[in-house]
Amino acid sequence: MADLTFTVTNYDAQGEDVRHLMLVATNSSAKKCDVANYPEVTLGAAKRPAPVKESMGADEAVTLAPGEKAYAGVLTTGGKMDTYSVRSMTVGLGSPGGETEPEAPVKVKMPVSSFEADDGQRVTYWAGTEGLAMRPVTQS
Numbered sequence: 001m002a003d004l005t006f007t008v009t010n011y012d013a014q015g016e017d018v019r020h021l022m023l024v025a026t027n028s029s030a031k032k033c034d035v036a037n038y039p040e041v042t043l044g045a046a047k048r049p050a051p052v053k054e055s056m057g058a059d060e061a062v063t064l065a066p067g068e069k070a071y072a073g074v075l076t077t078g079g080k081m082d083t084y085s086v087r088s089m090t091v092g093l094g095s096p097g098g099e100t101e102p103e104a105p106v107k108v109k110m111p112v113s114s115f116e117a118d119d120g121q122r123v124t125y126w127a128g129t130e131g132l133a134m135r136p137v138t139q140s
Contacts, residue, residue: 003029006091010111011073011134018115020137021074022130023091023108023123027064035070036061038125039093040105043076043117044086050074053122053136062126070126071133078120087114 005028011020023041027033040049053075062070076086092105127133 003027003031003033004035004093006106006108008074008089008108008111011138017077018112019075019077020134021076021089021111022134023072023074025064025070025072025126027066027068030066032063032065034061034063035093035126038123039072039091041072041074041123042090042092042105043074043121044084044088046084046117046121049092050121050123053124060125062128070128071130072126073124073134073137075120075122075137076115076117078118078122080118080120083116083118085114086110086117 004025007024007026009022010018011022012018023039025035025039038052042049064070077083087110089108089110090105091108093103122137124133124136
């Protein structure tokens with residue numbers, strides 16, 4: 001994860017409740033790197049990372065040249081019970097194939113001071129374009 005920097009933006013219209021976030025990983029190194037599977041996004045004090053949105057196609061690694069970006073969508077509310085206030089977010093990458101210990105998650109600066117989430121939250125696989133990442137969560 002040392003090769004990546006993360007940003008998150010609110011994908012909803014100004015003044016609307018925060019329901020969709022776009023996570024961006026930028027290759028900040030001088031060499032190519034891969035992001036695979038999906039990010040381990042934990043919203044606030046959730047007990048575990050958001051599950052992957054299963055209706056997506058197969059996951060493929062996204063290879064990033066220096067300065068290139070990969071995108072993942074986050075659905076913060078899925079209409080479930082148990083809502084809670086979110087003021088922070090962490091991102092981890094896990095361990096591809098489980099061969100090594102996963103690196104510690106990093107805290108990502110939030111686009112708003114707080115918002116409500118619920119236990120229906122989901123995250124998409126990494127994608128090479130904003131549209132491919134956000135479509136599965138904005139059409140749910």
